[in-house]
Amino acid sequence: MNEHKKINELLTEFILGELSKEQASEVRTHLEKCSECRSEIKRLEALLVHTEHIRKSSVDEQTCESAKQAILRTVEQEKTKQQTSGTYIHPELIWRTIMNSRTVKLAAAAVIAIVVLGGITFWPDNNPQNGQWWLGPPAAWGQEIIAGLDRIEALVYRKQSVFVSQYGSTHVSGTWSRNYEAANKSRKERYYENTDEDTFGDSNPDSILQNVTYSLPDGNDLIIYNISFEHKCYTIRKLLGGAYEHDPAERLRFYVGLLDRADRILDTEVFDGRECIGFEIDTSKYGDNRVGQTDRIWFDVVTKLPVRIEMHGRQITDWPGTTMTNIQDQFEYYAQVPIEMFEPEIPNDFINAEPSEIQKAKIAQEKGKMIYADVPPEVTEAVATAMKSVENAVFRERIGFVQDGNWVFSEGEKIYISRYDWRKDYYSGGKLQQTEWFFTNKSDWGQTSLDFNDRNFKLIQTTVNYPRRSYREITHGSTSHPNNPMDRIIFLIGWIGKADWFFESETIEKTECFGFELSAKKYGTNPDTSIHRLWFDTETNLPVKLEFEWLQDDGPRKIVRDQFEWNAELPAETFTPEVPTDYTLEIRSDG
Amino acid sequence: MQKISFNELINNYSSVVLRTAARILGDTQQAQDVHQEVFLEIWRRWHKYNGRTNWNAYLYRATVRSAIRFAKKSRIGKIIRQKPEDFTGNPDEHLRTVELQRKLALSLAKLPKRQAQVFVLSRIEGLGNDKIAEILGCSQKTVRVHLHRAAKRLARRLSDYLNE
Numbered sequence: 164m165n166e167h168k169k170i171n172e173l174l175t176e177f178i179l180g181e182l183s184k185e186q187a188s189e190v191r192t193h194l195e196k197c198s199e200c201r202s203e204i205k206r207l208e209a210l211l212v213h214t215e216h217i218r219k220s221s222v223d224e225q226t227c228e229s230a231k232q233a234i235l236r237t238v239e240q241e242k243t244k245q246q247t248s249g250t251y252i253h254p255e256l257i258w259r260t261i262m263n264s265r266t267v268k269l270a271a272a273a274v275i276a277i278v279v280l281g282g283i284t285f286w287p288d289n290n291p292q293n294g295q296w297w298l299g300p301p302a303a304w305g306q307e308i309i310a311g312l313d314r315i316e317a318l319v320y321r322k323q324s325v326f327v328s329q330y331g332s333t334h335v336s337g338t339w340s341r342n343y344e345a346a347n348k349s350r351k352e353r354y355y356e357n358t359d360e361d362t363f364g365d366s367n368p369d370s371i372l373q374n375v376t377y378s379l380p381d382g383n384d385l386i387i388y389n390i391s392f393e394h395k396c397y398t399i400r401k402l403l404g405g406a407y408e409h410d411p412a413e414r415l416r417f418y419v420g421l422l423d424r425a426d427r428i429l430d431t432e433v434f435d436g437r438e439c440i441g442f443e444i445d446t447s448k449y450g451d452n453r454v455g456q457t458d459r460i461w462f463d464v465v466t467k468l469p470v471r472i473e474m475h476g477r478q479i480t481d482w483p484g485t486t487m488t489n490i491q492d493q494f495e496y497y498a499q500v501p502i503e504m505f506e507p508e509i510p511n512d513f514i515n516a517e518p519s520e521i522q523k524a525k526i527a528q529e530k531g532k533m534i535y536a537d538v539p540p541e542v543t544e545a546v547a548t549a550m551k552s553v554e555n556a557v558f559r560e561r562i563g564f565v566q567d568g569n570w571v572f573s574e575g576e577k578i579y580i581s582r583y584d585w586r587k588d589y590y591s592g593g594k595l596q597q598t599e600w601f602f603t604n605k606s607d608w609g610q611t612s613l614d615f616n617d618r619n620f621k622l623i624q625t626t627v628n629y630p631r632r633s634y635r636e637i638t639h640g641s642t643s644h645p646n647n648p649m650d651r652i653i654f655l656i657g658w659i660g661k662a663d664w665f666f667e668s669e670t671i672e673k674t675e676c677f678g679f680e681l682s683a684k685k686y687g688t689n690p691d692t693s694i695h696r697l698w699f700d701t702e703t704n705l706p707v708k709l710e711f712e713w714l715q716d717d718g719p720r721k722i723v724r725d726q727f728e729w730n731a732e733l734p735a736e737t738f739t740p741e742v743p744t745d746y747t748l749e750i751r752s753d754g
Numbered sequence: 755m756q757k758i759s760f761n762e763l764i765n766n767y768s769s770v771v772l773r774t775a776a777r778i779l780g781d782t783q784q785a786q787d788v789h790q791e792v793f794l795e796i797w798r799r800w801h802k803y804n805g806r807t808n809w810n811a812y813l814y815r816a817t818v819r820s821a822i823r824f825a826k827k828s829r830i831g832k833i834i835r836q837k838p839e840d841f842t843g844n845p846d847e848h849l850r851t852v853e854l855q856r857k858l859a860l861s862l863a864k865l866p867k868r869q870a871q872v873f874v875l876s877r878i879e880g881l882g883n884d885k886i887a888e889i890l891g892c893s894q895k896t897v898r899v900h901l902h903r904a905a906k907r908l909a910r911r912l913s914d915y916l917n918e
Contacts, residue, residue: 175902206909209916213854214877222776222785227769230786234764234793241797567787 167197174204178211296467297440301423308419308467317345317497317504318411325488326479338373341493344411345500347380374518377507380406388507394521396514412496415469418460424448426457431464434471434492438464441471453478470494514680515669524663533685536665542677543660549704550656555581555733556649559726565718572723580649584738600625600740601645625740628749634742635749652706652724655695661685662697671698672725674707683713690714705729757805760797767809768793771817777878778821778862780855788821811889818874819867825859854915861911865904872897873904 170193176182177190194200296304323339343350354370377388385405390397410416421444429441441461446452461471474489497504514521524534561575577588583603589596604621622639639645662679669676676698683693692714698707709724758766771792776785792813796803862870868890875886876897883894883901890897909916 172899172902175905176898203906203909206913206916207905210905210909210912211877213858213912213916217777217780217855217858217878218880220777222769222773222782226782226786227772230772230789231764231768233786234768234790235761237790237794238760238797241794567784 166193167200170194170197171200171203174200174207175211178204178207297428297442297462297464304467305419305422308462308469309416311468312412312416312419314498315412315496317343317500318415319343319493319495319497319504320491321493322489322491325490327475327486327488339370343504345505346411347406347408348505349376349378350505351376375507377505378405379505379507382406388509389518390507390509390513391518391521394518394525395510395512396516396518396521397509398515398517415472418458418469418472421449422460429459429461432461434461437470439470440464446474468494468496514664515666516664533682534663536662536679538660538662538665538679540660542665545704546656546659546699549699550653552730553649553705554730555579557726557728557731557733558724560648560722560724563721563723570721578648578724579733579737580647581733581738582649583647585647585649586738594629596629598627598629598741600738601647602738602740623740625742627740627742627746631749632743632745633747633749652709655681655697655709656706658686658695659697668701669698671708675701676707677701683711692719703729757803758809760800763796763809764793767813771813774814774817774874774879775821775824778818778874779825779859780852784824785821788817788824791824792816792820814875814879814889815871818871822859822863822867822870822874825856826863854912857912857915858908861908864911865907868892869900869904869907872900873908876901877905 170190173182173186173190177187182190194204319341321339321341324336326334326336338353338355340354341352343352352372353374353376354372356370373391373393375388375390375392377386377390379386379388381401383404383406385402385407387400387402387405388397389400422442425442425444426448427443429443431438431440433439439461441459443457443459445454446456446458447454456474456476459471459473459475460469461473462468463470471490471492471494475486477487477489479485479487557577557579559575560578561572563570563572565571574590574593576590579586579588585601587599589598600623602623602625604623622644624637624639624645625634626637627634658681659679662681663685664680666678666680669678671678678696678698681695681697682691683689683695684691690713692712694712696708696710696712698709699705700707706727707725708727710721712719712721714720768789772785772789775788775792776782779785779788795816862874865873871890872886875881875889876883881889883897886897887894
């Protein structure tokens with residue numbers, strides 16, 4: 164190692180005074196002749212001084228106490244949630260087997276302790292001992308299980324697949340689903356395993372919800388909600404005559420009915436601290452199936468309810484030598500259907516579109532391509548006609564940013580616009596802080612000219628600041644002046660024919676709307692991440708909500724214009740500056 | 755060794771976790787989120803722990819990891835949320851310190867995991883190399899090397915801000 168490199172490695176310890184005398188003096192000598200290390204040491208010193216400040220900072224006792232109480236409350240809530248979700252058949256019967264790690268999952272799928280009963284009767288002992296009920300005649304305990312299953316109205320379980328190669332190695336599929344089933348409805352959540360390390364760096368990956376599908380009856384029809392969390396969109400379809408009735412526990416009952424024909428009884432296994440007993444049956448025994456495919460079903464020794472089903476040896480087309488094992492576990496049994504289980508919840512910011520379309524658009528955007536929705540010309544015409552009828556409007560404008568995953572908005576401004584004049588009221592803490600009036604001096608205009616570039620154009624801005632009890636006036640000329648906020652709205656409306664997306668029907672603020680999404684790159688050198696969203700009332704064809712979202716270095720921002728009142732009955736003095744007589748003049752400028 | 759109860763764990767370590775997270779993130783609100791995440795995660799896997807867990811070391815590791823992950827996720831550089839009345843002294847100076855702290859958290863998130871852990875435990879928590887070696891299960895020499903490499907990278911990344 165050369166001297167420079169060696170000394171450089173010691174600089175931090177040198178600053179911290181952790182070197183021996185000899186080493187320190189070696190560093191000093193080197194520093195005298197090496198400017199690079201001198202700059203390095205300056206930077207390091209500045210950093211270490213800063214961290215020294217940080218180390219001294221603390222959190223007050225009250226905040227510590229409230230954080231402590233908050234976690235205790237959350238834990239209590241979690242406990243309660245676990246205890247009270249749904250209606251119980253029996254508290255003991257409801258539990259969810261949570262696998263602790265992939266290793267356990269694999270072990271459970273692969274390790275089978277075998278008790279071969281050599282072709283004689285499966286149930287060797289009519290007088291079971293030591294609580295080993297499964298050694299008794301299945302007619303007795305099988306009926307007991309079936310009686311328990313008869314009371315089930317809803318069932319929840321996890322379903323996943325394991326691929327088993329001919330060499331014995333196993334691979335757990337990266338996606339799995341949680342299924343919720345009741346007599347005439349279902350819900351299926353699809354997850355994928357995030358392989359990033361979790362908080363503790365354990366091999367206990369996060370599961371990320373990708374998609375939820377609800378199938379709910381509507382008379383004879385079936386309504387299918389497909390909500391994509393991956394693409395933040397949803398679709399609602401109706402399957403005519405699709406309504407169905409089935410018994411969610413039927414399959415389980417079927418398995419229980421097969422048990423007297425089982426090939427072997429498996430040694431008890433512990434799944435998440437629960438002792439379970441398993442049975443294996445060749446699928447050829449119950450259907451036209453190939454010999455060698457087996458099913459295993461595991462029951463909780465205490466509750467006697469099924470906790471796990473494994474379907475081994477399923478063939479995979481085009482993948483010779485590899486078979487698939489399907490596993491269903493984490494069963495939850497409900498004697499009544501929990502209402503909230505089948506109530507679709509669509510997050511507010513999800514749009515009504517096919518995930519495939521969104522994906523296509525995302526890809527197109529990533530590649531910098533422009534995409535164009537098929538906007539019917541009559542729609543743009545209808546909006547243009549409606550806008551022509553506008554004499555005045557009132558709306559709210561707010562700016563938002565994302566904090567802890569949620570949008571947080573400023574209190575914002577209330578904006579009043581007419582064809583020529585406008586006014587902005589700024590609020591903070593629920594109080595009016597400032598009003599700005601923009602008054603176009605029409606008397607100076609030529610009789611025939613309504614051109615904003617008219618050299619006689621004058622825009623007088625009067626700003627009243629209420630807390631400061633002051634006001635100011637600025638006169639803007641034709642060359643440079645603030646624009647009527649309506650200009651911006653009209654500009655954007657001019658682009659809806661070239662929108663990326665057109666949504667025929669969406670409910671915004673309880674109003675039936677049609678909407679557009681427009682990339683700002685369509686009209687200028689804006690990045691893919693700058694996007695406008697415009698929604699119009701299907702009855703009036705006038706804007707209901709306008710959004711502009713863009714990305715800054717520190718996160719997304721959004722300007723939202725909403726609470727529109729078009730052609731409102733505004734008092735005549737709305738656009739007339741009103742300065743309280745005792746307010747002082749701050750600045751006067753003649754533009 | 756007797757396994758302590760979850761409530762005892764909270765009583766003993768709650769403030770350590772909160773303060774460490776706050777120092778890393780420079781934001782009490784976010785620190786509370788980390789605090790919540792760390793303890794909730796522990797509660798959910800409570801059955802996995804036995805009486806042998808070294809909670810001090812475990813919680814330091816978990817907090818640093820969680821806070822850095824949080825910094826990465828929330829891209830911290832957000833609008834400063836403290837209200838003016840929340841701090842005293844020169845507001846510009848305060849804002850600069852908070853801003854710098856946020857940049858530091860973001861830069862920590864970009865460091866190799868071990869380097870970031872060593873730097874936080876050493877320079878922000880003020881622990882000695884022997885203690886850090888024990889927490890991270892490595893030698894003191896490794897701690898020294900990681901500390902210098904982390905400091906060097908951070909100082910370079912933050913040089914524009916540190917010299918303002």
